[in-house]
Each structure stands twice: as C-alpha cells, then as structure tokens.
Amino acid sequence: MNKVIDGEMGLDSFSFSSQNKDLAEVEIAKYPEGRKASAVMPLLELAQRQNGGWLSRAAMDYVAETLDMPFIKVYEVATFYTMYNLKKVGKFHVQVCTNLPCWLRGSDQVVDACKNQLNISFGETSEDAMFTLTEVECLGACVNAPMMQVNDDYYEDLNEVSTKSILSELASGNSPKPGSQIDRKSCEPIGGLTSLIQQSKEAIESK
Amino acid sequence: MPSIKINGRDIEVEEGLTVLQACEEAGVEIPRFCYHERLSIAGNCRMCLVEMEPSPKPIASCAMPINDGMVIHTDTDLVKKAREGVMEFLLINHPLDCPICDQGGECDLQDQAMGYGLDKSRFLESKRAVKNKYLGPLVSTIMTRCIHCTRCIRFAQEIAGVPELGATGRGENMEVGTYVEKALSSELSGNLVDLCPVGALTSKPYEFKARSWELVKTQSIDVFDAMGSNIRIDSRGSEVMRVLPRINNSINEEWISDKTRHACDGLGRQRLDRPYVRRNGKLEEESWDGVLSVIAEKMINTSPKRMAAIAGDLVDCESLVSLKDLMQTLGCNNLDCRQDSGAFGNPRSSYIFNSGIKGIDRADVILLIGCNPRWEAPVLNARIRKQYLNGAIIGVIGPEFDLTFPFEHLSPDLKEIKNMLEHPSEFSDKLAKARRPMLVLGSGALAREDGEAILGAARDLAERVNIVNSEWNGFNVLQRAASRVGGLDLGFVPKTNKDLGTREILRAAEKKEIDVIYLLGSDEIEMDRLGDAFVIYQGHHGDAGAHRADAILPGAAYTEKNGTYVNLEGRCQRALRAVFPPGEAKEDWAIIRALSERIGKKLPFDNLLQVRERMSEVNPIFSNVNKISEASWGEFGSRGEIKDSEFIQPIENFYMTDVISRASATMAECTEVALAKKEKAA
Numbered sequence: 043m044n045k046v047i048d049g050e051m052g053l054d055s056f057s058f059s060s061q062n063k064d065l066a067e068v069e070i071a072k073y074p075e076g077r078k079a080s081a082v083m084p085l086l087e088l089a090q091r092q093n094g095g096w097l098s099r100a101a102m103d104y105v106a107e108t109l110d111m112p113f114i115k116v117y118e119v120a121t122f123y124t125m126y127n128l129k130k131v132g133k134f135h136v137q138v139c140t141n142l143p144c145w146l147r148g149s150d151q152v153v154d155a156c157k158n159q160l161n162i163s164f165g166e167t168s169e170d171a172m173f174t175l176t177e178v179e180c181l182g183a184c185v186n187a188p189m190m191q192v193n194d195d196y197y198e199d200l201n202e203v204s205t206k207s208i209l210s211e212l213a214s215g216n217s218p219k220p221g222s223q224i225d226r227k228s229c230e231p232i233g234g235l236t237s238l239i240q241q242s243k244e245a246i247e248s249k
Numbered sequence: 250m251p252s253i254k255i256n257g258r259d260i261e262v263e264e265g266l267t268v269l270q271a272c273e274e275a276g277v278e279i280p281r282f283c284y285h286e287r288l289s290i291a292g293n294c295r296m297c298l299v300e301m302e303p304s305p306k307p308i309a310s311c312a313m314p315i316n317d318g319m320v321i322h323t324d325t326d327l328v329k330k331a332r333e334g335v336m337e338f339l340l341i342n343h344p345l346d347c348p349i350c351d352q353g354g355e356c357d358l359q360d361q362a363m364g365y366g367l368d369k370s371r372f373l374e375s376k377r378a379v380k381n382k383y384l385g386p387l388v389s390t391i392m393t394r395c396i397h398c399t400r401c402i403r404f405a406q407e408i409a410g411v412p413e414l415g416a417t418g419r420g421e422n423m424e425v426g427t428y429v430e431k432a433l434s435s436e437l438s439g440n441l442v443d444l445c446p447v448g449a450l451t452s453k454p455y456e457f458k459a460r461s462w463e464l465v466k467t468q469s470i471d472v473f474d475a476m477g478s479n480i481r482i483d484s485r486g487s488e489v490m491r492v493l494p495r496i497n498n499s500i501n502e503e504w505i506s507d508k509t510r511h512a513c514d515g516l517g518r519q520r521l522d523r524p525y526v527r528r529n530g531k532l533e534e535e536s537w538d539g540v541l542s543v544i545a546e547k548m549i550n551t552s553p554k555r556m557a558a559i560a561g562d563l564v565d566c567e568s569l570v571s572l573k574d575l576m577q578t579l580g581c582n583n584l585d586c587r588q589d590s591g592a593f594g595n596p597r598s599s600y601i602f603n604s605g606i607k608g609i610d611r612a613d614v615i616l617l618i619g620c621n622p623r624w625e626a627p628v629l630n631a632r633i634r635k636q637y638l639n640g641a642i643i644g645v646i647g648p649e650f651d652l653t654f655p656f657e658h659l660s661p662d663l664k665e666i667k668n669m670l671e672h673p674s675e676f677s678d679k680l681a682k683a684r685r686p687m688l689v690l691g692s693g694a695l696a697r698e699d700g701e702a703i704l705g706a707a708r709d710l711a712e713r714v715n716i717v718n719s720e721w722n723g724f725n726v727l728q729r730a731a732s733r734v735g736g737l738d739l740g741f742v743p744k745t746n747k748d749l750g751t752r753e754i755l756r757a758a759e760k761k762e763i764d765v766i767y768l769l770g771s772d773e774i775e776m777d778r779l780g781d782a783f784v785i786y787q788g789h790h791g792d793a794g795a796h797r798a799d800a801i802l803p804g805a806a807y808t809e810k811n812g813t814y815v816n817l818e819g820r821c822q823r824a825l826r827a828v829f830p831p832g833e834a835k836e837d838w839a840i841i842r843a844l845s846e847r848i849g850k851k852l853p854f855d856n857l858l859q860v861r862e863r864m865s866e867v868n869p870i871f872s873n874v875n876k877i878s879e880a881s882w883g884e885f886g887s888r889g890e891i892k893d894s895e896f897i898q899p900i901e902n903f904y905m906t907d908v909i910s911r912a913s914a915t916m917a918e919c920t921e922v923a924l925a926k927k928e929k930a931a
C-alpha cells in the first residue's frame with residue numbers, strides 16, 4: 043500500500059458544477075449548524091468525480107473554502123484515505139485486490155494479465171491515458187475472489203482470460219458486464235445451492 | 250473533592266483533572282511526549298501508561314479523567330513493561346543520531362530512553378526516512394526524528410491560530426508538515442522548537458552552534474515589546490547564543506515571540522564598542538576621557554532651556570533615572586521617554602494595562618482600539634485568542650488586521666469611540682452587559698496629534714459601559730516600548746506645560762532653538778529634524794542615532810546590564826547581566842554618573858543599589874519587584890475632537906522595530922520571507 047503523498051498538486055482553478063453544488067448542499071445539510079466540516083469526505087468524492095477521478099490541489103482548496111476549513115485539514119483527510127487519488131488517473135482506474143483470499147484464488151494471474159495487456163506496472167498510467175493500474179487492499183468481495191474494481195464496477199471470479207477480455211472491451215469502448223465473470227448468481231456457491239434448497243424452491247414457487 | 254489512591258497513597262484532588270495531573274500533584278512523575286498542559290489532549294504517544302484497578306490493560310493517564318475511588322499504580326512491573334514496549338516502538342524509526350542532534354542534552358526522548366529504553370535494538374529492518382520540510386527561516390526540520398506526538402500541530406492550531414501544520418498520509422507513511430510548502434505565518438513559530446520533545450524541530454539560527462551543557466543560563470527580561478516576557482539568556486563566553494522563555498503564568502505563560510527569541514544575533518553586529526566624537530564632519534575614535542570632556546564642556550556652556558533629552562524604547566529604568574536627575578540638576582526639564590509622543594494622563598491607570606495580562610483570562614467582551622496586538626505584543630495576542638476560544642466577544646475599532654481570531658470590525662475610524670459614547674450601539678450594549686468588559690487602547694492611537702482626545706474619549710467610554718468599577722478595571726493601554734511605563738513612572742517627561750516633549754523638541758530643534766540633544770538609545774525619531782544641534786548619542790548600536798551624533802557614548806544592551814524594566818501592566822522586573830558589553834562600552838547608568846562628575850554636578854549614587862534606592866524614592870513601585878502595584882482611577886485625557894486623520898500603523902514590519910532587530914540577520918531573513926508572502930498574496 044504505497045500511498046503517494048506528494049500529489050501532482052494541479053493549481054488550475056476548480057469549482058463545483060451547478061449539479062454538484064446542489065449535491066454538496068444536500069450533504070452539508072445533513073450536519074448541524076456550524077458542523078459543516080463533517081461533510082468533507084462526500085464533498086471530496088464529488089470533487090474527485092467532477093475532476094476526472096483525481097483530486098487536484100485546487101479541488102481540495104475549493105472544498106476547504108466551501109466548508110470553512112483550514113486547507114491542511116482537508117489535505118489530511120485526502121492523504122489519509124486511499125480512495126482519494128492525488129495524481130491523475132486514466133479514464134479507467136483498475137484496482138486489483140492482492141489480499142490473502144484473492145491471492146489464494148489466483149490474483150497473481152489477474153495482476154499479470156493486467157500488466158501484460160496494459161503494458162504498465164502498479165502505480166502507472168498507460169500512455170494513452172486510458173488505464174491506471176493500482177494494487178489495493180481488500181475490497182470486501184472475498185467470496186468471489188479474485189476480483190478487481192474498475193471505476194465504480196466490481197469484476198469478480200476473474201482469471202487471466204476474463205481479465206484480458208474485460209480490459210480489451212473497455213479499451214474498445216464497450217461496457218463489459220460487471221459482477222461475477224463465471225455467471226454465478228450474486229455470491230452463491232459456484233456449483234449451485236448446497237443448503238436450504240427446499241426453502242428456496244418454495245420461495246420461487248410462491249412468487 | 251474526589252479522593253484517589255496513587256501507589257497506595259490516598260490523595261484528594263480537584264474535580265476534572267486527569268490521572269496524569271493527579272499523579273503530578275501527588276509528586277509522581279509520569280513520562281510523556283504528546284501531553285502538554287497548555288495544549289489539547291491527544292493521547293497518541295502512549296508513554297504515560299499507568300495501571301488502573303480493575304482494568305486488565307494499562308490506561309493512558311493523560312486522557313483518563315479521575316473518578317472518586319480510583320486506584321492507580323505507576324510503579325508496577327506491568328507499567329514498566331508497557332512503557333518499555335512503547336519506547337521500543339518509538340525508537341524503531343528514530344535515528345540514532347543523538348551525537349549530531351541539536352536537541353541532544355535537552356531531549357525528552359533521550360532522557361526517557363535512559364529510563365525505559367533497551368540497551369540494544371531488536372529491530373533489524375531498515376528504518377524509515379522522511380523528507381525534511383521547509384517551515385520558514387526559524388524552524389529547521391529533521392523529520393526522520395519525528396515521533397508524531399502532534400504537539401506542533403496542536404500549537405499551531407490552538408495557540409498560534411495558524412492552522413497550517415497537519416499530519417498527512419497514514420500509518421507508516423504519516424508525515425507532519427504543511428503539505429504545500431510554505432513558511433509558517435506566525436510570530437510565535439519559534440515556540441515549536443521548545444515544544445518538540447525530540448530533535449525533529451530545532452532552531453535554524455542556532456543550528457550546530459552550541460551544546461546545551463556548555464551554556465551559561467541567565468534569567469532576564471525581554472525588551473522587544475512592552476510585555477516584559479520572562480526569558481532565559483543562554484550565553485557562551487561573550488556571545489549570547491540563544492534566548493528561551495521562562496515560565497511565568499502571569500505574563501508570557503511559556504511562550505515568547507520570534508523577535509524575542511531570534512533577534513539576539515543582532516547583539517553581535519554594528520555594535521558601538523568605543524566612544525566617538527565628530528570632528529570636521531567625521532566621527533573619530535576617542536577615549537572615554539576625551540569624549541566626556543567634550544560633552545561636559547558643551548553641556549556646561551549651554552543654557553538648560555536650550556538642552557533636551559529623549560530616551561528610546563529599550564532603555565532600562567536605572568539609566569532613565571540617572572539621566573533625568575542629571576538633566577534636572579542642570580535645570581533642564583525638556584525630557585521625554587516617548588519617542589512617539591504618545592498621550593498619557595496623570596493617574597498611573599491612564600498608561601498601564603490595568604486588568605493585568607492575566608486579567609485577559611477573565612474578560613468576556615474585549616474592545617480593541619487602534620492596535621494590532623499580533624505585532625505589538627504577539628504573546629498577549631495569543632492570550633486574547635485563548636479567551637476568544639473560551640467564548641469572549643471581540644470588537645475592533647481602527648484598521649483591520651488578521652489577528653488569528655475573528656472579531657467584529659466596528660469601524661475603521663477612531664471617531665467611533667465618540668459615537669459609542671453619544672449613541673449606544675449594539676457593541677456598547679454588549680460591553681455594558683458584560684461581567685468583565687475590557688478595552689485595549691493601542692499606542693498607535695495615542696501617538697496621534699489628537700491622542701489626548703482619544704485617551705479622554707476611551708476613558709469616558711470605559712466609565713460609561715462599566716469597564717471600570719470597584720472590583721474590575723478593564724481600561725488597558727497596550728504599550729509597545731519596554732521602557733515606556735518605567736519612564737512614565739520615573740517622570741521622564743516634561744515637568745510643566747512650558748517644558749518640551751519629543752514633539753516640541755523636534756519642532757524647536759528645526760527652528761534651531763535647541764543646542765544640545767541627549768539621545769539615550771533613541772533611534773526612532775526623525776533625525777533630519779534635529780537641525781544643527783550638538784547630538785549626544787548613548788546606546789549600543791550604530792543606527793540612526795549614532796549616524797547623526799556628534800558624540801557617541803557606547804552603552805550596554807539589555808543582555809549586558811543588570812536592569813529594571815516595568816512592563817505594560819506596571820510590573821517592575823529585574824533582568825540580570827548575561828554577558829559583558831563589548832570593547833570599551835559600559836553600563837549606561839555608570840556612564841551618566843561619570844558624565845555628571847565631569848560636569849560638576851555629581852549624582853549621589855555610586856553603585857547599582859543606590860541607583861535603585863533613588864528609583865524607589867522617585868516612585869515607590871520600584872520597591873515592589875515582580876508584583877503589580879494597584880493604580881487608582883482618575884481624570885485624564887482631553888474632551889477634544891477626534892480628528893479625521895488616517896490611522897498610521899506604528900509597526901510597519903514586525904521583525905524590525907528597534908536597533909537590535911534591525912541589525913539581526915535572522916530578522917532580515919524573516920522580513921524577506923514575510924514580504925515575499927505579502928507580494929504573493931497581492
């Protein structure tokens with residue numbers, strides 16, 4: 043987990059779009075008067091989305107000003123959480139989990155597939171600015187390990203082939219189906235149900 | 250009062266204390282890094298672990314409030330083992346560079362490692378290394394040494410009021426810094442160095458200069474503002490190496506301003522180390538004998554009406570009383586210790602900070618008139634900020650400054666005082682309803698031509714809104730010259746209306762009505778208005794005064810003499826001599842005493858003790874050392890018109906206000922950084 047603290051800065055001006063301004067107001071309204079600073083995390087997320095997946099310094103400063111916080115307090119939050127990117131990321135931010143369950147289920151192959159297909163290593167962005175590859179800690183989808191996250195979507199039950207196909211589909215502008223790549227339903231056992239079979243049948247019939 | 254048991258001893262302690270504070274009261278020392286009594290509690294260093302029955306795990310004593318019946322052990326095996334564990338973790342990433350570390354010898358980590366450290370490391374992996382940060386010209390950083398106690402972060406945010414420091418990153422990658430590189434914009438940044446329990450933040454100007462155990466420590470009083478901050482001067486041989494604060498809860502708590510701390514390198518530059526006399530337009534070196542004869546002859550042959558004396562801002566009371574006595578025995582009453590001609594009244598309460606600095610801690614509404622306490626007395630400003638955080642309401646009349654806390658800006662115009670007097674406003678209602686309202690009147694406002702009227706209006710306002718009553722006097726004048734209150738107490742001012750003060754002396758000198766002007770450390774007056782008078786300059790630095798002088802008497806700076814200073818709240822304090830004056834320079838009162846003998850009007854004192862007796866004779870407050878003498882309320886100021894004239898900021902540059910700081914290279918660097926910052930902002 044090598045979080046880059048020295049961000050790229052980026053001093054171009056930043057301000058919320060009118061839509062995000064409304065969303066920000068909704069977030070701020072959730073907290074009592076004078077406790078605006080509590081909304082810092084959702085606002086940073088809004089800013090990151092609007093800014094193409096990363097937080098420039100201008101974006102962090104803007105959030106700080108919106109919430110009447112000292113700049114450094116926002117920097118502290120933004121550098122603490124790995125979900126905020128302080129460097130430019132590609133159009134697709136590929137985050138591969140390499141924690142124990144994923145590793146046991148073959149995350150090494152997934153990582154290799156990504157590296158070979160995209161021709162980059164962890165922490166790098168492809169030359170065409172399409173892909174950024176990041177190694178991440180557990181994303182909470184261990185049942186369907188190994189897995190990776192691309193922007194907002196989880197791709198699970200990966201192997202070398204499915205990983206490569208997802209990446210090439212993304213590259214060619216298509217949207218591959220998120221979730222399990224071996225057509226398992228949600229996180230049910232791979233070979234179909236093994237317990238509570240009767241109850242589930244009844245449930246289906248009663249519908 | 251809750252009663253608790255510490256190491257088998259029952260003690261009663263005040264409610265609301267923490268276990269650590271209770272242990273301290275019981276005389277049990279608890280090791281700590283992050284806890285600091287003047288900062289909020291962080292509880293992140295874990296060094297203060299103690300055992301509390303029946304908790305199975307040790308607790309952090311700094312963050313645990315006491316409860317009646319608590320049983321605490323601080324000397325068990327568990328406690329020792331826990332602290333040793335904490336220490337081992339702290340030392341994992343701490344470099345073993347004590348021999349080249351400036352903190353060596355006065356380092357909390359070093360000291361506590363003696364008590365709780367292992368004799369060898371079990372950590373075989375690589376230590377982490379952290380990039381150093383730039384925090385300005387005063388604080389040097391070696392961030393690899395940082396143990397993340399966050400004292401500096403809390404100080405910057407809570408005391409200094411500049412939330413610019415923070416902890417970025419997480420876990421192993423956590424770093425303390427500003428994230429975006431910049432110098433700290435605080436006049437109190439030097440205190441970070443004192444707060445840092447390790448050698449991560451050290452003093453840049455003092456870097457690699459000396460070891461703490463080779464220094465001679467002398468208790469002294471600061472003269473860069475009128476607060477009279479208690480300081481310790483660390484010297485080696487004839488050189489002042491550094492200045493540190495001493496704890497005095499009534500005055501500076503344990504902070505000092507950056508100028509107090511770092512202007513001391515100016516003491517070694519541009520010094521007047523021998524007498525000079527001007528001949529054919531050029532200053533020539535002269536012996537003491539020679540210079541005293543020249544001056545004596547001049548003074549004997551000049552009519553006392555055509556002589557004058559002005560004293561500067563850094564002068565001690567001993568030399569003030571000597572010069573006053575000398576001039577008055579000659580029959581000259583054209584004396585002034587006010588270079589800026591600031592207005593004052595007859596009762597002492599008209600020129601001091603009546604509530605005392607400690608009184609700020611009790612004030613609930615504070616009205617600042619024509620002052621910028623952040624520059625005129627940074628430590629006092631921090632105290633006002635503390636009171637703001639405690640809920641005080643603050644209003645400002647006069648120019649607006651960033652005071653590190655928000656305030657209601659009532660009006661940029663000082664006429665507002667009269668307005669408030671005549672038509673009660675929203676803010677004057679707040680003052681009137683407050684329990685302990687306070688008014689702080691700046692020296693810049695009093696120095697205007699209409700200073701008397703401002704003083705009078707402020708006085709009347711104070712009476713109108715109950716700032717002054719039988720148990721509380723919140724009428725405060727914020728002086729900024731260390732010598733001012735002492736000078737006024739000694740009567741170093743024109744005796745009658747016919748005698749001349751600084752303003753009139755300059756006017757008269759321009760018209761060539763003054764033939765001899767004695768400048769006692771006075772450099773902040775307009776020298777080109779002195780006409781063709783014979784100027785005697787007595788002081789320690791070659792600045793404006795010496796430049797214009799016809800005869801120079803080399804005196805001693807504040808570190809080089811035993812001096813008495815009265816601070817802005819009227820507290821008489823004694824500074825001790827740390828080093829000797831350079832070259833042939835002498836203590837100032839002795840120079841005046843020698844001169845008086847030459848003139849044939851020998852002053853009746855031969856040693857310091859007798860000078861001080863004479864001071865007590867002039868004003869009994871001088872026998873009341875270290876205490877505040879109560880000042881009675883009375884009538885003062887005029888009822889005249891407050892003019893439209895623009896307010897002139899008395900301090901243009903915080904870092905350079907007097908001869909010492911103007912000669913200091915460190916202060917020059919601070920000025921540059923501050924200017925660059927101002928330009929960038931503009």
